[in-house]
Amino acid sequence: MNTPALTPREAYQILRDIAQGIRPMRRIGEQGWSEVRNGLLTVEVDGWVFTLYNDGDAxxxxxxxxxxxxxxxxxxxxxxxxxxxxxxMSQWERQRVEGMLQVL
Known part of the structure; x- marks a missing residue:
């Protein structure tokens, strides 16, 4: 059975909601954003699960x-x-989400 595909635009809509403060996110796992510098961090947002790449705190x-x-x-x-x-994501959205990831 194949997993249905999400479009990048659908996933972006959730990231935008996070940046705007509409949806809260929580970290999944032991390490935070600063500990996984140049690595992956997984977060959960209203049942959505994102694995994001930390590229030197960006x-x-x-x-x-x-x-x-x-x-x-x-x-x-x-x-x-x-x-x-x-x-x-706009530059503002990225900065907002990066700031939120740093304090998870």
Missing amino acids: LGHCERCYNPEGAAYIFDAGHPYGTNPVEF
Whole structure:
């Protein structure tokens, strides 16, 4: 059985909601943003699960995302620009989410 696919735009909408303070997120796992410098951090947001790449304390990309129904977005470095949810974020949205990740 194949997992249904999420579009990058669908995943971005949740990241945008986080930046705007509409949806709270919580860390899943032991290590926080500063401990996984240049690594992956997983967070949960209203049943959505995001694994985000910390690229030296900057939000690099979304490695994967699952919605509550099980549909998934999986990062593929070979995909063209504009196919990662983080790429849709404005600079303000990225800064807000990075700031929130630092205090989780």
